[in-house]
Amino acid sequence: QSALTQPASVSGSPGQSITISCTGTSSDFADFHYVSWYQQHPGKAPQLLIYDVRYRPSGVSHRFSGSKSDNTASLTISGLQAEDEAHYYCSSYTSTSLVFGGGTKLTVL
Amino acid sequence: EVQLVESGGGLVQPGGSLRLSCAASGFTLSSYEMNWVRQAPGKGLEWVSYISNGDSGISYADSVKGRFTISRDNAKNSLYLQMDSLRAEDTAVYYCVKAAGTAADNWGQGTLVTVSS
DSSP: OOSEEOOSEEEEOTTOOEEEEEEEOSGGGTTOOOEEEEEEOTTSOOEEEEBTTTBOOTTOOTTEEEEEETTEEEEEEOSOOGGGOEEEEEEEEOSSOEEEBOOEEEEEO | OOEEEEEOOEEEOTTOOEEEEEEEESSOGGGSOEEEEEEOTTSOEEEEEEEOTTSOOEEEOTTTTTTEEEEEEGGGTEEEEEEOSOOGGGOEEEEEEEEETTEEEEEOOOEEEEEOO
8 A cells, every 4th residue: 555645547638737646644754845756658667757846857848847735745737738648656755765656547638 | 878777577486586687877876876666567666675875775665575685786887686585466567766866867667577387
């Protein structure tokens, strides 16, 4: 059982915005500052989208943004595109491990 | 360009052993924290093991503790995962993952481990 809870699926139409939530369910992660988000297309390795809650690595589209409120982190994708259809995982960092959420399947209608 | 290339996966019987390797290029492996992360077929990501940049810190998920051993060879710029007493539930794609600060910024393409009789 993941310590981080994500919705199993979300969907949206091209051009719309969607938000994926990630909630810390354990007291160990209730105050997590080091949340990152990953995108994974079928058959491919995950790729880092967001780190430290809200920062984008070089090369990641500005359409992806991250935020956090209390013990819930969120990934927002604006201007949905067909290529955004993928699985998305949140993760919380401790000093010696990573904890992942269960993943969210994004379907672009 | 950072590259991580895993090898060593394959089919193994329950109770058997495998050693995964991860060849790193484009950066000095010894300067970074590294992880192994796995993904069972059709399932989500599961962190497996961590090694600090000075090798002073090593940790494992409870599910593999006592059976898996992480190590690195700085001269070969390579990371390893020795997996013993393998179980069916260890079947997964295993990713070698470079950490930058508080996130996993580079992932290998993965190597498939199948534990089955």
